[in-house]
Amino acid sequence: MAPLLEVKDLTVRFYTQEGVVTAVDGLSYRIESGEKFGVVGESGAGKSVTALSVLRLIDSPGQIESGEILFKGEDLLEMSESEIRSIRGNEIAMIFQDAQTALNPVYSVGGQIAEAIEHHLDYTPEEARDRTIQLLDRVGIPEAEARFSDYPHEFSGGMQQRAIIAMALSCDPDLIVADEPTTALDVTIEAQILDELRELADEFDTAIQLITHDLGVIAEVCDRVMVMYAGKPVEKASVEELYYDPKHPYTVGLMSSIPRVGDGRDRLQTIPGTMPDLVELPSGCSFHPRCPFAEEQCTRTEPALTDVETGREATLDTEHAAACIEYTEGLSQGLTYSVEVDGPADDAVSQYVEGDSRE
Known part of the structure; x- marks a missing residue:
């Protein structure tokens, strides 16, 4: 059907x-x-x-x-x-x-x-x-x-x-x-x-x-969710997958910025910078100027939406996809962040690992 x-x-x-x-x-x-x-x-x-x-x-x-x-x-x-x-x-x-x-x-x-x-x-x-x-x-x-x-x-x-x-x-x-x-x-x-x-x-x-x-x-x-950035999808997954196992740095940043009752952090974590000018998008990955994991190759290569399990280009049938070089060429230092899960999906907390931001 x-x-x-x-x-x-x-x-x-x-x-x-x-x-x-x-x-x-x-x-x-x-x-x-x-x-x-x-x-x-x-x-x-x-x-x-x-x-x-x-x-x-x-x-x-x-x-x-x-x-x-x-x-x-x-x-x-x-x-x-x-x-x-x-x-x-x-x-x-x-x-x-x-x-x-x-x-x-x-x-x-x-x-x-x-x-x-x-x-x-x-x-x-x-x-x-x-x-x-x-x-x-x-x-x-x-x-x-x-x-x-x-x-x-x-x-x-x-x-x-x-x-x-x-x-x-x-x-x-x-x-x-x-x-x-x-x-x-x-x-x-x-x-x-x-x-x-x-x-x-x-x-x-x-x-x-x-x-x-x-x-x-x-x-x-x-039931399912698509995360968009600068006019393009950067992650697609079921709600459970997205909250328990986010795969794109932008998704992790969005989740880290959500205030929660009982959160012990002194300051709310935010994504640095702002959405790029859509008239003049940055080269390569549009998110790289704000990404704490960005490497030199991110400034040159625009990543396609990729099946995070196989590394192949995602289709409409792909269950979990993300647009990040990590899932095709691989980043030299990888993606390092933590996901803390306590209860249902809307209680999941994703955080960038402190001190991992790189130029």
Whole structure:
């Protein structure tokens, strides 16, 4: 059976006055039906551009340069505008970062959800209203019938996000693309929303592509994860593999920077430097200017995503892959870091070995 979503060699560029920005460069991944797939990385890694590309929402000066986005075996990039509109919000739904801007302030919350149901499912207004009220109630909005006619400003931030989730689920989509769905929420509400999202995905048998910068969120929700850096994947693995046995220095750095209750360190560990300028990427491995394990060959050779077990170029079927020279040519001093595991995946701690940073 074909995967639900299969992205092959996707490249997206933005043509700006400063130069050509390659926001996504040769990206490939797949999502199976019902799977929860996470995409994680810093701001500027290309996560949101990847999400928008799936729904063909890249606007000028951006352009999808090449690649395929196969949904149920059909290439979304080859579809007409009317065909892709019939899929957006229906078979593929999206949860945007900021619920306040995703909801139209001049229409009632219930009316906006019901409109999508009428359009895609051909329901009568009465049927669409009933389904909307059921969904609002299911996502945890109290007195859903009474709040059907409320406007977005009458909802709290958490309630707005719940309404967006209800809207995403309204047409029984096969895939939900959730782009930083808890960005503007406090920690308590974030946990509630994530629990709700995971339970609803299971209940509706809906796959999720979850975009986030937070590895804790990935551990809470996802089955598999792809780590992105400067527009490219640098590691792909199951959540358990990634947390218990990370293979790329960038992944280790992300995990080391997570604050934890009871952490005995005096200072929070961070990754030195910032994401490189995508107009002028460094030669070789894009991460080498920030990597404590970088060697001279890292400045010359751009590593491909590699099966960490065999050293061969990774395929979409590879279970654990990383883009590091260590798994092909080998680094003279190797990768030296520790992984401390105590409990489930979201309690795993990876740390660079102190004093191992090298120029």
